Amino acid sequence: MIQLRGIAYHVRHWGNEDAPKIFMMHGWMDVSASFQFVVDQLQADWHVIAPDWRGFGLTEAPGTDTYWFPDYLGDLDALLTQYSPDEPVNLLGHSMGGNVVGLYAGARPERVRRLVDLEGFGLPATSPEQAPGRYRKWLEELRTPPVLKTYASLAEVAARLQKTNPRLSNEKAAFLSQHWARENAQGRWEILGDPAHKQTSPLLFHVEEMMACWANISAPVLWMEAEDTDIWSWMGPKEQARPEIDRRLTYFRQLEKHMIADAGHMLHHDQPALLAKIIEAFLLRP
Template identity: 70%
Template sequence: MTPSRSEFITVRGLRTHVHHWGREGAPKVFMMHGWMDVGASFQFVVDAMQGDWHVIAPDWRGFGLTDRNGTDTYWFPDYVADLDAILRHYQPEGQVNLLGHSMGGNIVSIYAGVRPERIRRLINLEGFGLKATGAEQAPGRYAKWLDELLTPPEMRSYDSQAAVAARLQKTNPRLTNERAAFLSQHWSAQNGEGRWEILGDPVHKQASPLLYKIDEVLACWKRITAPVLWVEADDTNMWLWMGPKEEARAEVDRRLSHLAKVTAKMMPDAGHMLHHDQPELLAQMLEEFLA
């Protein structure tokens, strides 16, 4: 594996963990992970990259080794502001190469429309966003959130790191034993009782009171000026949160139409965690696009 190094920086008052690979001074690529993931998750892609790169992959607030919010919910403006602070810390001037997967893909795409002058190349890996919501859903969402606050959520624990790896393979059968073992080291940590807990704030499991306003998101997408590489997996499970497959496909294509300079790719033999399933092919796509 390509050697990595970790550091902690302060981002908007939170101690934030950042993973690094490659040579200091090489062209930078910022990689932002998805929901219930960690920055170290990009290890396999980095291993397959052939060029001279400095890859920087933080853990979002409330995930991995980064501090938690300390509040009852997480919202996208905080992620966008955290990203802005991270980029200013590592590259205060000029344009950046920015990649995001899933939730991270949604966040980086919003950011790229808010700060279009800062983006050289944008890569969105299955960052479709969520199903559109309407104002009439607000009372029910608030009620559900308030009800769930009465019983604080907990993260499930496991009796060994091997059990965590097995759980990862249950979710993604394409994971090899070696990759699952590696990921389990970064996705979990031993608690005071000797059991292994997933490194994520349990608050992420609660319903959010905040509606997903797709019109606002697409207004940001329309302002993106950088070339965009859009990568989907041919065996994705995105239909679970986007609705019936035919309707969701039409909606995804509608959203893509808001990107002025987009190259869409389909990743064969891969599920939603395509950076785990096909890291070599993904690395090839990235380096061709970033060249």
């Protein structure tokens, strides 16, 4: 546990403190232990550093009713200052974490040596006309704070994880469940995530701002995407979303792309050995 920007942050470490570092940033409603299966498959000597984002896992929730992307950037900047103040870093992010590291690498290009993005697609484009409705929805949600479902046992938590990802083995689901939930005073298992994460953001997503950040990245970028991703469920019909995603990827100056077969959005759970092999080849390349 360390203090970052006034919050008690839980940071998970694997490997040798003196080895080259990889920072791994998890996605929405996930935890740092999610990277265990990829870390298990790494062959070289690494020091892997992975925090639980604010309000997730064992990291303190700031007591807010809405989470803002700039806070994730601020937390990441503080984390890198803590563990690698002088050297550019190898930075990896999945999903929401991928979106954060992409923005950060554009805002502070000198701080990133290599960038690995696992399905950090961004969100659907918006238009100004959506603003009144978005603000109204946010205001209405503030009246009834969100809650997260609880479970009777860790086995139920594991089953919930497998419902979301049917590829998840019993062994992996059992491992993840103990890091994804904890028992409360009533004997129920509650998800280690602040319910406020479910709150609608009142701010519209501006894809042009994300593209400007991507275009400003100076580091080589490794992009990995799953063949069976469910990203289309929030990006729109595949026939419309695919061209838009491909358009966005053109903003990276130095891009290496891999499509991962037999994997869904949690591709680091589904194909950890393949991901570890591709990641190491990318990071170790001169």
